[in-house]
Amino acid sequence: MDNVEKLTVVGAGYVGLSTAVALALLGREVRVLDTDAGRIEGLKRNQPPFYEPGLAESLVRASAKLSYTTDPAEAYADTELAIVAVGTPPTPAGHADLRYLYQALETLAQHPVSLVVIKSTVPVGTNHDAKKILGPGVALASNPEFLRQGQALSDTLYPDRILVGAEEEWVFGVLERLYRPLIEQSFEELPWLPRPKALREAIARGQRVPLVRTGLESAELAKYAANAFLATRISFINEIANVAEAVGADIEEVVRAIGLDPRIGPHFFKAGLGYGGSCFPKDTRALAYLAKRGGYDFKLLRAVIEVNQAQRYRLVEKAEAVLGRLSGQTITLLGLAFKPGTDDLREAPSLEIAEELLARGARVRATDPKALELARQVLDPRVELFADPLEALEDADAVLLVTEWPEYRALDWAQAKRRLRRPVVLDGRNALDPQAMEALGYVYQGIGRGRKRSELAL
Numbered sequence: 001m002d003n004v005e006k007l008t009v010v011g012a013g014y015v016g017l018s019t020a021v022a023l024a025l026l027g028r029e030v031r032v033l034d035t036d037a038g039r040i041e042g043l044k045r046n047q048p049p050f051y052e053p054g055l056a057e058s059l060v061r062a063s064a065k066l067s068y069t070t071d072p073a074e075a076y077a078d079t080e081l082a083i084v085a086v087g088t089p090p091t092p093a094g095h096a097d098l099r100y101l102y103q104a105l106e107t108l109a110q111h112p113v114s115l116v117v118i119k120s121t122v123p124v125g126t127n128h129d130a131k132k133i134l135g136p137g138v139a140l141a142s143n144p145e146f147l148r149q150g151q152a153l154s155d156t157l158y159p160d161r162i163l164v165g166a167e168e169e170w171v172f173g174v175l176e177r178l179y180r181p182l183i184e185q186s187f188e189e190l191p192w193l194p195r196p197k198a199l200r201e202a203i204a205r206g207q208r209v210p211l212v213r214t215g216l217e218s219a220e221l222a223k224y225a226a227n228a229f230l231a232t233r234i235s236f237i238n239e240i241a242n243v244a245e246a247v248g249a250d251i252e253e254v255v256r257a258i259g260l261d262p263r264i265g266p267h268f269f270k271a272g273l274g275y276g277g278s279c280f281p282k283d284t285r286a287l288a289y290l291a292k293r294g295g296y297d298f299k300l301l302r303a304v305i306e307v308n309q310a311q312r313y314r315l316v317e318k319a320e321a322v323l324g325r326l327s328g329q330t331i332t333l334l335g336l337a338f339k340p341g342t343d344d345l346r347e348a349p350s351l352e353i354a355e356e357l358l359a360r361g362a363r364v365r366a367t368d369p370k371a372l373e374l375a376r377q378v379l380d381p382r383v384e385l386f387a388d389p390l391e392a393l394e395d396a397d398a399v400l401l402v403t404e405w406p407e408y409r410a411l412d413w414a415q416a417k418r419r420l421r422r423p424v425v426l427d428g429r430n431a432l433d434p435q436a437m438e439a440l441g442y443v444y445q446g447i448g449r450g451r452k453r454s455e456l457a458l
C-alpha cells in the first residue's frame with residue numbers, strides 16, 4: 001500500500017481525535033468514525049467533545065481535511081489505512097475491556113483496508129489476536145500513544161518518540177511515511193500550538209524525532225511499562241513526602257537535591273494526592289493483572305497502586321487532625337479535575353475525598369474552573385458546587401486544595417480569609433507558598449512539608 005494521504009481514525013476520544021486533528025493539520029485527509037452520534041454531530045459543527053487546549057481552533061483550521069461519520073461503509077470507502085483508537089476502559093476486576101476494540105476490528109474485517117494501526121492501549125498479545133480477526137490479507141501495527149491530557153495535541157504534534165511495533169518491513173515504511181512531517185518536524189509552526197523550544201533547537205541541530213521499531217508485543221508492553229514507571233515515580237515521591245512529614249524534612253527541598261542527579265532527574269516528582277486520570281490507574285492495574293495471568297507477581301507495582309490509593313486520603317486525615325472532628329464542619333474543595341488543564345474527572349482523587357468527607361459527616365462545598373458540568377453528573381448531589389472560588393470558600397472550616405489550577409495560586413488569599421470561618425488551608429498539591437500563607441495568618445499544611453525539628457521542639 002502506498003497511499004498515506006488518506007486514512008480513517010476509529011474513535012473520537014482524546015487519542016483518536018488528537019491523532020486525527022494532528023494528521024489533518026499536516027495535510028492528510030482524515031475521516032473520523034465513532035459510534036457516538038452526538039459526538040459526531042458536534043464535530044461536524046467543529047464542536048470539541050471535551051476541553052483540550054488548541055483543539056477548538058485546530059478543528060476549524062483543519063476542517064477542510066476532516067470528515068466525521070458513524071457509518072463504517074462511509075468511513076472505510078477507498079481507504080487503505082485505518083488507525084484504531086477506541087477506549088479500553090477497565091473492568092471492575094482490573095482487566096482492560098476490549099469490547100470496543102473487537103467490535104471495531106470485526107467491522108474493519110468486512111472492509112478492504114490493507115493496514116490497521118492499533119493506538120488503543122491494549123494488553124500484550126492483543127495485536128496478535130487482532131490479526132486473527134482481520135484475516136490474512138490485512139497487516140497490523142501497534143503504535144501506542146503517549147499523549148497527556150491537557151497537552152494532547154501538542155504531545156501528538158511534538159512527540160519525544162514514535163513507537164511502532166510490526167512484523168513486516170513494509171509496515172514500518174508506511175508508518176514512517178505517514179509520520180514523516182512529525183519525525184522531521186517539517187511543518188510550519190502553528191501559532192496557537194507553538195513548537196516547544198527544546199524540540200525547535202534539536203531540529204535546528206539536525207536531530208529527528210526517533211521512530212522506535214519493535215515487535216508487536218514489545219510495543220504493547222512498552223506502553224504499559226512507561227505508564228507503570230511514571231506511576232512508580234509518583235508513589236515513590238509520595239512515600240518520601242510522607243517520611244519527610246514524619247521526620248521533619250521538606251519534600252520540595254529533597255526533590256531539588258535529588259533531581260539534579262542525571263540518573264534521577266527532576267521531572268514527574270510532584271508529591272501530592274497521587275495520580276488519577278484515565279491512564280495511570282487503569283494501566284497499572286491492567287499490567288499487574290497481565291503479569292499475574294502470565295504467572296508473575298509484580299510486587300512493586302502492587303505496592304505502587306496501594307500507596308496511590310492511601311495517598312488520596314491524606315488531606316482528609318490532616319483535616320480531621322487539625323479540626324478535631326469532621327462531623328458538622330464545612331470543607332471546601334478547590335479543584336475537582338484529576339489534574340489542571342482538563343475537565344476530566346475519571347479516577348480524580350476529588351471524588352473519593354468528597355465521598356469520605358461526607359461519610360465522616362462534613363458539609364462539602366467545591367469549585368473547579370472546568371469540571372463543574374461533569375461534576376454535577378458524577379458527584380454526590382450533597383456536594384455544593386460553585387463557579388466562583390470565593391463563594392465556595394464562604395464559611396468553610398478548612399480549605400482542601402485538590403487540583404493545582406493556576407487560578408488557586410493567583411487567588412487573593414487575604415480576601416479569601418475574610419470569607420472563611422477558620423483560616424485552615426490544606427494544600428494537597430504543594431501549590432501555595434507556606435511562608436506567604438502563614439504570614440497571612442493561615443494554618444497551612446502541604447504534603448511532605450514537615451516542620452523542622454527546631455520548630456517542633458522535638
Ligand code: UDX
Pocket residue numbers: 145146147148149150227230234267268269270271272273274275276277278279280338339
Ligand atoms: C499520562 C501519561 O503522562 C501519558 O504519557 C499517557 O499516555 C497517559 O497517561 P495523563 O493521565 O494525561 O497522561 O496525565 P499526567 O500529566 O501524566 O498526570 C497523571 C497523574 O499523575 C495526574 O493525576 C497528576 O496529578 C499526577 N502526577 C503527575 C503527580 O501526582 N505528580 C507528578 O509529578 C506528575
